[in-house]
Amino acid sequence: MLPFPILTFCLMMMWMLLNGFTLGHLILGSLVGFAAGWALASLRPEKPRLKKWYLLPKLAAIVVVDIFRSNFSVARLIVMGKKRPNSSGFILLPVQTENPFALAVLAVILTSTPGSAWLEYDSRNKTVLLHVLDLIDRDEWVAMIKNRYEVLLLEIFE
Amino acid sequence: MSAIILLTAVSLAQLIFALAMVIASVRMLRGPRAQDRIIALDTLYINAMLLLVTFGIGTGRTVYFEAALVIGMLGFVATVAMAKFLMRGEVIE
Amino acid sequence: MMLPISDFPLWAAIAVAIFLLLGAILTLIGTIGFLRLPSFYERLHAPTLGTSWGVGGTMVASIIFFTVGTERFIIHEILIGIFVTVTTPITFMLLARAALHRDRAEGDQQVPHKIEVSGTRDPN
Amino acid sequence: MIQWSHHLIIAPILVPLLASALLLFLDERQRVAKAMISVISTLFLVLIAFILLKIESGPNDFGGVYLLGNWAAPFGIVLVLDGLSALMLFLAALLGIAALVFSLARWHAKGAHFHSMFQLLLAGLNGAFLTGDLFNLFVFFEVMLAASYGLMLHGSGPLRVKAGMHYIAVNLVAALFFLIGVSLIYGTAGTLNMADLAARLPQIEPDRLMLLQAGAGVLGVAFLIKAGMWPLCFWLPTAYSAASAPVAGIFAILSKLGIYVILRLTMLLFGDGPLDGFGANALLLGGMVTLIYGIIGVLASQALGRLAGYSVLVSSGTLLMVLGINDGVVSSGALLYLVSSTFTISAFFMLIELVERGQDAGANVLAVTMEAYGEGDEEGIDEAEGVTMPGTMAILGLCFAACGILLAGLPPLSGFIAKFAMLTAMLGAGAIGVPPTAAIWTLIVLVILSGVASLIAMTRVGIRTFWGSLEGTVPRVLVIELTPVMFLLALTLLLTVWAGPAMQYMDTTIRTLGNPASYIEAVQKAYRVPGYQSAPTQVGDP
Amino acid sequence: MELILSLAIGVMTGCGVWLILRPRTYQVIVGLSLLSYAVNLFIFGVGGVKSNMPPILAGDVLPATLADPVPQALVLTAIVIGFATTALFLVVLLASRGLTGNDHVDGREEQR
């Protein structure tokens, strides 16, 4: 009946954000969201199982803060120009999860955060190749990512 | 006072975005590889979107919002296709 | 329906200006970095300044501006923020991987190797 | 309420459009059903066009002005039915049915969506003939062109694709010119409606008028490309000869569309007033050169297809020159010539395919293409087997001779009558005592030369084709392939026999065209259907 | 503004014309695209250049001050048709390349 309730709700919200919060648009938005949900169902995507969805805001908050911080650090690096030490490098990050949603969220986080870039995921070795602009200590980076994001992600999705 | 602040900020921001676009386009012209150009195009898209939002603030109208939204939501399709072309030599397999 | 800009409360004007300029300047720095950083993988990081804070700052400015200006809660700009955040990584990921492939295929020593078969092709 | 018959004006556009929409629901395999729909629609078109023609030859000058969307003239789009448009509609419908029937023998199965494209081509043509609005004209030009691209490429094969690419490239550039011209006219006159434009011309200040002229010039180039004026015409022989036979058959009217528009606009806008005679010299000169080029091309062609292609140029050149002379009586003769040469060329293109089918070279090319480019997913093209009818060769020869006679302007078919009508208006009994000017002398010489050239070329090619190779097998030809050709040729015969009434019609048409005021008035006075329930007048948030 | 716009139109026209006169099909298609940008802007500009006056009616604006909507409607149609024809030309050039084996507009390798 309602294949993706959360999605439908989000789409309804999106509809109302775009059109205004009225009763009419609530109905219309629900209809559209419902239809769009069915459209997605036809694609037969894997259904995400959100175990601890309430942890999502926490993750979001962490990410916002991180983005804020890294923005400035990268900006500083750029402004420094040639004077900065050439410290960029690649990291091979082992990941535990195989859940594509968790990976997707991780990818979005890492890519949105200036200073780190997701290059390649290897499903056999379960590793991600990252490129980091300000690489001082590889292990520290790996640990940081594991502790700050992956743990949370594992909790949310597994 | 607020008018001056707002107007200055908006025109300054517009100028900056335009400038940023120019810089991105320099990279686009210079390359050296296709990937640089594509990233530059993506950057151009983002900057253009920001420019449009700023323009919306400057005019006080919301009618330009959709244009920005279209860039934000669908602008990536072109660059994604290009990226896939680079990787696979074929856009849709 | 829209407040004339001269009637804006000062705090709102200043807030809008600050967010706007902050976003703009970070975006500019990002593109400058994009121009000046030496290697592709480093350059990859620079534009994310624009997609993160640049977008964020501008969004916030716009939300404040329109919410104050129309005396209604207008936050649909947030959608732009969400979509940009969600979609930009796709391009970057795909492109970075493609660049990696091309560099490896060309036998570039700078990139970490998972020895792929060599051969050259530049569809450029 | 308006009378139901009034809606007939728009029917020539809607019927094929509807047919093409219905055709989209049918699978490629339901070929018979597709053909049925297409034929019925085209037959309908013939009927409608005939009724419209009848209305036009009645006492009224204007069959009607149709206000689309019930918007008054300069604002909405109007369709205007007058003698000229009715004539062109009828012409298009007749060619349409002939080419369509011809295609049913085999060509329609040689690619996907032939019928849809064909119907859309007709819709585009009819729209272009009917519309009274410049931008709408552009749109229908594009409909027609887009469909023609598809039809041009129908059947694929290297030659066709290459020629098609040139055709498309040239027409894309022409479309850009069209847009530039229309927008310049809008920018300077502030209207898109042709009648309104004509009415506004006198009030336009001189510096604006200059730009308007520039716009008209650029616009003219777009039409001249379509009409095939030298040096804008090099694509034409190649494209027409590369197109498949039924397609070339209907293409015969495409170049006439260019002529039609030039005729309509020059008569309407440059008849009198501030732009009197604008561009007439260019037309005259261009037509002259085109005619010369056409003559040279006709002589130089080895292949029949190119010969036919150059014949198109000859007829375009002649018509352009006559338009350049810009004389009422001559123009009415030219109209007759237009009709006659369109029939001729259409029949000729279709005939060529039948004739060349017997020749080994042509057959080989076709076979190679079929083998190399036919695909696995091509549901078996059943080579419609023609029966070698007794006397096939004789009938083909007869038709060929008829085409030759028509092209050369020899009696007894309408080619002669048409040429005579033009020439007599220039220096014969139609123009007593008017001493021929240098331009008229040139035109006469060129017209005669073109006849001679066609005669020489046609006999040369005809002898080689029919008598030269005895070992050439008799082509397999179906009756439904021969019938359209003979139908068109019979039409030219009818045109000869009924030259008087036909000429009368042309005369009236040209006279109406020569008096733009009546056209303008008809468009401006066209009334909206009252009783329209309007929305709230207050603008505000809902 | 008019100055910038007209210069821009000029530059794009020039580039487009240069490209459509080149022998490679791809150059032609890029040229046609540039030309259609230029022409679209041209049509658009014909209605006069007005900033921040979109032809969208609201209660408090005088209709006459708004930008001319007609050229906009025309451009919209032109964009659509341009899109369609670009797609078509692209496919035709592919087909032509497939059949002739090269991407010269005249189907031959020219010795320049």
Place this chain on the structure above:
Amino acid sequence: MTLGPYILVLIVLLPFIGSLASAFILNTTSRDLPVAVAATVTACCLALCILAYPNVVDGNVLRFEAEWLPQFGLNFTLRMDGFAWIFSTLITAIGLLVVLYARYYMSEDDPIPRFFSFLLAFMGAMLGIVVSGNVILLSVFWELTSIFSFLLISYWHQNAAARDGARMALTITGIGGFCLLVGMLLLGNITGTYDLDKILASGDMIREHPLYLPTLIFILLGALTKSAQFPFHFWLPNAMAAPTPVSAFLHSATMVKAGVFLLVRLWPALSGTYEWFFLLGLAGMLTLLLGAYFAIFQQDLKGLLAYSTISHLGLITTLLSLGSPLATVAAIFHMLNHATFKASLFMAAGIIDHETGTRDMRRLSGLLRYLPITATLAMVASAAMAGVPLLNGFLSKEMFFAEAVETHADSWLDRILPYVATLAGAFSVTYSLRFIHTVFFGPKPEGLPKSEPHEPPHWMRFPIEFLVIVCLIVGIVPSISIAPFLATAVMSVLGAKTPEYSLAIWHGFNIPLLMSAIALIGGVLIYVAIRRYLATCEDGPPFIRRLRGQRIFERVLVAVSWRWARWAESRIGTRNLQPQLRWIVFIGFLAGLLPLWFAGFEARPFVFTGVDPAFAILWVLGAGMSLAAAYLAKYHRLAALVMLGGVGLVVCITFVWLSAPDLAITQLLVEVVTTVLILLGLRWLPKRNALLVDQMTIRARARRFRDLVLAVSCGIGMSFIAFAVMTMPVPDAIANYFLENAYSEGGGRNVVNVILVDFRGFDTMGEIAVLGVVALTVYALLRRFRPAADSFAVPEQQRIQARFDEEQPERAPGDTVRDYLLVPSVIMQWMFPVIITFAVYLFMRGHDMPGGGFSAGLTMSIAFLLQYLAGGTRWAEDRIRILPLRWMGVGLLTAMATGMGAWLLGYPFLTSHFRYLDLPLVGKVPAATALLFDLGVFMLVVGSTVLILVALAHQSIRINRLRAMEAAKAEER
């Protein structure tokens, strides 16, 4: 007699009907049926002619008139006077004889129906010329005779000589016909009518008109070509490849007479001037002399007769040129006489040919013993040809000599005429003698293709007998046989000017008799002198044997109509695209700027409206990128595409900046779709190698420079015009109406959208039709698509990656791509519903705010496209079955149905209706039919765009399949 006019119609129409009838006799086994038809028809016509005689005596005229093209004075006017009568009788009578003769002449293998069909049609045309009462109608029949004579001459088209002869005849007489037409038109211009009677009545006016000379020249060109007069004579001998009945009919009695007939016909209107005399006399005399001279040296029997015909026609022309009534009488008389003896001679020659199998006089001799009767007949006829007394030829020749010695105009031409006449007479005696002597006398022929010649069947000989008897009767008793008819004919031509003349054999000893004697004796002497030479010489006259009109004509024709034409075509035309586009652009440039130049353009004073710096920077960028795109398009395709995307983006910002949000949205969406499309296409284009830049020749450099100049000038011109038009506000445009009424009458606040779906909805309808048909074309074309060899293989990247997967033991094939897309495809899938929602949003708000069916449709198709990108074609099509054609069909139907819905309410097509609906819970909702229309647009756009994209995307799969198939095939081998 009221029946009279219809006789005329019947005379002309019957042969054509008979022709059709015999054409439809497809059963060729019966030889007699077509003959019967032909004979009946001809006999009927003859009978009708005889019946008509009472109507034309004493200068009466029989007329029939029907309107044909009255506006231009072209009517179907038939008119028979005495002259026409005598000619019609001649035509039908000889026609009847020829039909009879042909019955026996034609062989079993020949397609008889065709022959008689053409012959009858020709006869009809010829009769038409004779009885036309309208000069244009006369031209019509004139050309018809050319056409049918072409078909008759080429009857044995297997024979190359027949084809060439026919073609030459048609070319020359056809051109002559065109000239004649012009001449007739000029006559019309002078007199204001095409009616023959009126023209004949206004002779003085014509002769004094400034256009007289051109008219005369054109008409003479027509007449002289038809009558094979010098210098157009050479087609006639070549036409001898025709079957002999045709020669007898066309080339002696009828068609070649058409020219002189016309001269007689127009004699009252045109003759009597010095120009007339000089032009016609010169041509006539030259023809007379040269024809006779050439005839002597022919080895072909029919060739001899043909040149003699030419000569005799020259004689008639000369007579007509003199302008004296008496000469005209002689001319008419000689026309009749010539017809009788020459037709019989041709038929005799045909019999000889038929019986011996050759016409070469070097091989023929002594036939008298085999063909006594035929020989006798032929001898009498040739004697008539030579002008021997007691035969009809003598009478008219005597009249000619008599006229020749008279002075008509003071000119050297007139003075030499007697000598020319005598010499020609002598020549004619020579060739007549030669004909008889060589063929019938002398030793037995040897080595004939047919060994034992014998007399033909009696009825084959009958026509000759009949004609020879006529020759004799006329020759001996002219006054009681031919005189009354001749008088009628002469009367009708000359009217009041009819002179006194007598048709007696004996006029006493006078100069003409002396001339005759000299000619006779001289002729015999000449023959004796050159007999031996003639017996062995080559074909053609000595000294100028190489100089043959035919050869010259053919050389010239080939040079002009083939070599020069081809050369010129290649010079002034092209089959290549580049020069074409160059021309087009150049002409467009001129067309745009010349009007301004001519009008002396002066710009309005320049008003600097201020420049927004950001906007300026933007366009510096845009210009830079378009230049870069132009620069990179050759070798760096992808880079050029990226640049193009950049330019598109700048254009889009410009739209926003300048108050066109709708355009901006559409432009962006189109940009995205186009980019993907071109990328899809790039897969099938080979890579270009910048390193292979080859040497540029100077010409190539010059060409590039020219292109550069053209491009720069176009750019400048466009800037200039754009600036000029932009700085002029649009004058009281229709725009204001739209702005004012969009809401009140269209029910929408987004005026652009209201224009698109309501005010100018019809444009949109056309536009979606364009999109639809393009999609269909793309689909149709790609169904047959086959990539070039160099892009047939799997792309290199994929090969490398596949090899990598293969080499690593722990990896499965396709892992690389799976990993590559794993994360992105999740996001792309989840964007699907979001984009759909957005599309619905764009669609719903279109009428009031930027958006609309088109942009919504594009958005929707991008949603689909994204799924293809994310999962590949197979994956996507397993999950979503889009039927693009259905979408398109439904869309088009919806749009049309909306439009037609208005009909039900009595409004024109596309009239929109608008009202607010009060829905429960929701409140007032605007509902316009325009929205329904927009829905149609939306669906069609989705369908078309998806169809195009999918058709392109499918190529990868198809190629894989093809590759597999080809691999399998290779293995089989």
